[in-house]
Amino acid sequence: MRQAGPVPESSAASSTDQHALRADLVRLARYAGQPSLQWACAAEGNVSGRWLADRMVVKASGCSMERLESTDLVDVSLAPLLALLDQDAAGDTAVDQAYRASMADGADEGVSTRRPSVEALLHAVVLERTDADVVLHTHPIPVNRLLCSTAAEQLVAGALFPDQIVMMGQHQLLVPYVDPGLPLARTVRRCVDEFAQAHGRMPKVIYLRNHGVFVAARDVQDAIDTTSMTVKVAAVLLGAIAAGGPVFLDEHEGVRIETRPDEQYRRAMSR
Numbered sequence: 253m254r255q256a257g258p259v260p261e262s263s264a265a266s267s268t269d270q271h272a273l274r275a276d277l278v279r280l281a282r283y284a285g286q287p288s289l290q291w292a293c294a295a296e297g298n299v300s301g302r303w304l305a306d307r308m309v310v311k312a313s314g315c316s317m318e319r320l321e322s323t324d325l326v327d328v329s330l331a332p333l334l335a336l337l338d339q340d341a342a343g344d345t346a347v348d349q350a351y352r353a354s355m356a357d358g359a360d361e362g363v364s365t366r367r368p369s370v371e372a373l374l375h376a377v378v379l380e381r382t383d384a385d386v387v388l389h390t391h392p393i394p395v396n397r398l399l400c401s402t403a404a405e406q407l408v409a410g411a412l413f414p415d416q417i418v419m420m421g422q423h424q425l426l427v428p429y430v431d432p433g434l435p436l437a438r439t440v441r442r443c444v445d446e447f448a449q450a451h452g453r454m455p456k457v458i459y460l461r462n463h464g465v466f467v468a469a470r471d472v473q474d475a476i477d478t479t480s481m482t483v484k485v486a487a488v489l490l491g492a493i494a495a496g497g498p499v500f501l502d503e504h505e506g507v508r509i510e511t512r513p514d515e516q517y518r519r520a521m522s523r
């Protein structure tokens with residue numbers, strides 16, 4: 253997988269990178285798809301990673317995370333997908349055409365006919381807008397308990413404990429329920445940009461109301477750790493609500509934790 257540093261611009265940048273990324277994404281999907289975690293069942297959830305500035309590998313539609321194989325990952329170009337977001341009249345047919353166009357060259361033999369996940373547009377938006385190299389999308393039960401309730405806003409109302417801030421940052425993004433596909437991808441892009449304006453950085457955790465969570469991660473381990481933290485935060489928040497109501501950390505305390513040298517060291521060491 254590409255390490256931190258400039259994104260390779262040349263399409264000649266090695267296919268080895270893509271093979272390494274595919275191996276990493278298979279490992280991530282099989283971990284996240286474990287039935288005991290209850291993050292995703294059947295064909296729920298998906299993974300993606302960027303191996304060139306304009307290319308991502310993303311789970312094909314209808315595949316199981318738990319049983320994912322490398323051939324269940326499709327290599328697509330980001331540009332044709334992202335261009336759709338600016339075309340007001342684009343609909344399902346245009347999405348199909350863009351998927352075909354994005355896979356026309358460079359796709360591996362044997363996987364080129366697979367259709368990317370319906371949520372590939374969201375992966376394209378998250379990879380383009382954030383500095384993530386790997387994106388994990390899941391539907392964990394404790395997180396969805398809150399996202400499917402009147403308490404969803406509490407997930408982004410404040411930080412509950414220091415390690416939440418160390419792992420996810422002080423603020424996370426909550427996106428309202430929107431029809432999946434192009435309308436949702438456009439809404440997520442707008443909400444991510446508004447979040448960046450408000451907080452001076454891109455969100456690492458994006459909650460989708462009545463749906464699930466996207467994590468913009470540096471690598472496979474970061475994706476697992478951050479998703480685990482969303483599950484823990486949701487479980488703690490549900491308990492706090494049941495115990496009389498959550499007490500969030502003071503905003504200034506949160507900023508202090510985010511910027512403390514010892515916490516920055518701990519964050520760096522966990523990479």
Ligand SMILES: [Zn+2]
Nearest residue numbers: 297371463464
């Ligand atoms: Zn989903």
